[in-house]
Amino acid sequence: MNPSPFAFHRATSVQDAISLVSTLDNAKIIAGGHSLLPVMKLRLAEPDHLVDITGIPGLRGVAERNGAIEIGALTTHRDLATSDLIGRAVPMLAESALAVGDNQVRNRGTIGGALAHADAAADYPAVMLAAEAVMIAESAKGRREIPAEEFFLGFLTTALGPEELLVGIRIDVPAAGTGSAYEKLANQASGYAIVGVAASVTVSGAGSLSAAKIGLTGATASAVRIPACEAALVGRTPSADVIAHAAAFAPEGLELLDDLHASTAYRGRVVRGLTARAITRAVASAQHKAR
Numbered sequence: 001m002n003p004s005p006f007a008f009h010r011a012t013s014v015q016d017a018i019s020l021v022s023t024l025d026n027a028k029i030i031a032g033g034h035s036l037l038p039v040m041k042l043r044l045a046e047p048d049h050l051v052d053i054t055g056i057p058g059l060r061g062v063a064e065r066n067g068a069i070e071i072g073a074l075t076t077h078r079d080l081a082t083s084d085l086i087g088r089a090v091p092m093l094a095e096s097a098l099a100v101g102d103n104q105v106r107n108r109g110t111i112g113g114a115l116a117h118a119d120a121a122a123d124y125p126a127v128m129l130a131a132e133a134v135m136i137a138e139s140a141k142g143r144r145e146i147p148a149e150e151f152f153l154g155f156l157t158t159a160l161g162p163e164e165l166l167v168g169i170r171i172d173v174p175a176a177g178t179g180s181a182y183e184k185l186a187n188q189a190s191g192y193a194i195v196g197v198a199a200s201v202t203v204s205g206a207g208s209l210s211a212a213k214i215g216l217t218g219a220t221a222s223a224v225r226i227p228a229c230e231a232a233l234v235g236r237t238p239s240a241d242v243i244a245h246a247a248a249f250a251p252e253g254l255e256l257l258d259d260l261h262a263s264t265a266y267r268g269r270v271v272r273g274l275t276a277r278a279i280t281r282a283v284a285s286a287q288h289k290a291r
């Protein structure tokens with residue numbers, strides 16, 4: 001099906017985009033278009049105006065500044081998958097970017113679009129939670145920062161207001177001895193996560209875990225952190241038994257989805273398995289860095 005008719009506007013700056021979105025009636029931002037256009041073709045969204053933000057300078061790229069990694073909203077999945085800085089500092093983000101769709105999707109789709117769309121099966125939300133990332137939004141009212149834990153509110157729903165532009169993401173440079181990993185069971189047709197788990201752990205000088213942050217996507221209506229699993233890791237010396245014990249907590253208390261891709265029972269088993277794998281790889285990477 002074709003989308004309903006719309007007018008197309010190219011924003012030249014963040015302020016221009018904000019002004020267009022807030023003054024035009026029924027306007028929507030478009031970045032890579034890989035989530036918006038399919039929704040428009042299904043007539044689930046019928047904007048009268050599209051505001052293209054891909055020409056705005058300064059919104060694409062990755063940089064380290066003042067102890068933090070700053071990622072522009074227009075940074076593509078491919079940019080993230082191939083960034084040395086991301087690969088070194090936040091490997092779970094590089095791995096999740098490489099796990100998005102296929103080459104065409106990775107070349108065109110942006111992290112800002114993926115986060116703003118907040119598909120329940122999208123990869124990045126799990127990583128943003130495990131990295132304790134901060135989303136930076138701008139609107140006519142100014143700039144505000146939204147921690148990942150307050151950003152993903154539910155199915156296709158975020159804390160962004162209709163006239164707010166996500167301009168970037170900030171992640172603190174992980175502490176020394178931190179390792180991370182992303183594991184995913186992908187839908188074979190779309191590539192989306194049936195279950196995706198991001199794990200970030202920090203190994204102290206004595207060899208025990210001083211921090212553990214686990215994010216889960218695909219398994220519930222919106223990405224979540226798994227505090228019970230994190231608590232079972234912190235203060236312990238990581239071993240196969242400790243990791244298996246912690247991973248066993250992962251699906252507890254969650255309302256796991258039951259759909260044509262996977263039953264609740266199957267998702268629960270996959271959540272446990274992928275959580276154990278992600279933690280195991282994150283620990284190995286942390287121990288390697290701590291040497």
Ligand SMILES: Cc1cc2nc3c(=O)[nH]c(=O)nc-3n(C[C@H](O)[C@H](O)[C@H](O)COP(=O)(O)OP(=O)(O)OC[C@H]3O[C@@H](n4cnc5c(N)ncnc54)[C@H](O)[C@@H]3O)c2cc1C
Nearest residue numbers: 031032033034035036101109110112113122123166191192
């Ligand atoms: C075949 C296929 C396979 C895919 N597989 C995966 C997968 O395996 N894993 C996965 O996570 N994703 C997958 N995706 C989705 C892909 O990652 C999209 O690129 C992404 O979800 C949306 O990014 P975009 O730049 O294309 O956004 P768009 O489609 O342009 O926009 C998406 C939504 O976000 C809003 N928006 C965009 N940018 C901003 C901004 N800066 N500020 C505020 N709002 C904004 C738009 O208004 C729209 O509502 C797949 C998509 C396709 C088509």
